[in-house]
Amino acid sequence: MKFPFLLSCLLLSLSVFSQIPIDCTNSCSYYGEEIGEETYGFTSDEEARNALQNIVKHTGLPVNFTLMAGNVPNASAIIRCNELTGDCDRYILYNQDFMLRVKQKTKTDWAAISILAHEIGHHLSGHTLLVGGSRPALELQADKFSGFVLYNMGATLDEAQIAINTFVGDIGGPTHPGRSARIAAITNGWIQASEINPGKENIADEKAEIGSNKSSASIKGIQWRHDGAKNKFALFVNGVQIAARCNRSYCGDHYILYDPLERNTYLLENFRLLIDNQLRSGKLIGTGESIFWRHDGANKQYGLYVNGLSIGTRCIASYSKHDYLIFDPEEQKTYLLENFRNLNNNLVYKGKLIGKGPSIFWRHDGEKNLYALYVNGQLISTRCNASYSQDHYIVYDPEEQKTYLFENFANLSDNTLRTGSLIARGPSIFWRFDGKNNKYALYVNGQSIGTRCQSHYLGNDLVVFDPQENKTYILENLKNLGDNRLRLGRLQ
Ligand SMILES: [Zn+2]
Secondary structure, eight states: OHHHHHHHHHHHHHHOOOOEEEEOSSEEETTOOOOOSEEEEEEOOHHHHHHHHHHHHTTTOOOOSEEEEESSSSEEEEEEEOTTTOOEEEEEEEOHHHHHHHHHHHOSSHHHHHHHHHHHHHHHTTGGGSTTOOOHHHHHHHHHHHHHHHHHHTOOHHHHHHHHHHHOOSSOOSSSOOHHHHHHHHHHHHHHHHHHSTTOOOOEEOOOOTTOHHHHHTOOSEEEEEETTTTEEEEEETTEEOGGGOEEEEETTEEEEEETTTTEEEEETTTTTOOBOOOEEOEEEEESSOEEEEEETTTTEEEEEETTEEOGGGOEEEEETTEEEEEETTTTEEEEETTTTTOOBOOOEEOEEEEESSOEEEEEETTTTEEEEEETTEEOGGGOEEEEETTEEEEEETTTTEEEEETTGGGOOBOOOEEOEEEEESOOEEEEEETTTTEEEEEETTEEOGGGOEEEEETTEEEEEETTTTEEEEETTGGGOOBOOOEEOEEO
């Protein structure tokens, strides 16, 4: 086992042209060993660099440190400052041999990831800026951070703890606490993350074991099992294990999966609770477009699942009568959950995609003489000014300074949702001229004001004075544009 590693180490040192001496005055070593005065860093290998990027991605913070392989005992967060300029650079150094041993001994990538996360925790908490390096309290903060991040990355609690459980002794030292305190810190971080973001626990796919095809081939229809102890699950469709290729999310206590290959959506009912590894029947709940939702009236929660992914938390939603209109800003898609208000029994229903791109929807309730405007999932009609322009409706939103047009609004009063168009940003001055009847109309900020104004021609333009606001508008070339179409005007 040693030989291949030595080879890779040799290759590495040949491929690296420069070694950077790094001063280790303020540093943390994962287990508290002394670090030599002169430490050398090498450029990091691909795997470690990917792991680091993945960890940082889950913190939402910028990568403001450099990862390097180096001659440290295990892993270290180190800061190096230029004495002349005072500029400081942050490093995370790791021992390649040590990381390899971690992986071999724990048989999982999570151990090495948790060690890197711990070191990143020191940097992001500013610990490396403090004089004196490691202290037990700071170590526990970094451990808590690693538990928090590992939850968000999908590690189970066991996986988040495995490095400490495998390598750290019971008794602590002057710089590092003992095992039980560190395990408690990781657990706290992991639980805190799970409370903020419940249901994200990653459940590993059961690997399709070679030679076990015989047993799975005999599994007919849609069958699943969930092994709570090992945090693993399997989904068989006609004897084929398809879990690995599916998108999936918790859906309350259920599990919803979308198979992008066959475009099928499956529901594994009470998956969260049924962890005894018994085979159970799953349900095919849809083919093709995969939009599902549930409305938990008792807990005032809803979930929206598109292609097996839970996206409700990133969306903006409003009621539209008994329906729920939802805008997903990330994908610029608008969904409608029909009869959402009444179907609050937490069962899973199919939703509808009603629009891609700009999300402008309106409906006109002729009976009650009401209208509604939804822009990007928000009901905004209550703050808008509006007026008829023949059979159309011009609506101005003073908050966003946007003007919308609802075509044929007067005749479409059946309360059905329809798409509107954005016709102007900024000043809202529109006019039209009916040459046949020699009549004009002027709409300013959603109000028809022509009747209160005085006007005269100036060449081909019409000059319109509004005595109420003491403003003058120019309707350019109006004399020649008698086709009654809506046009933009301007202030004098
Ligand atoms: Zn540390």
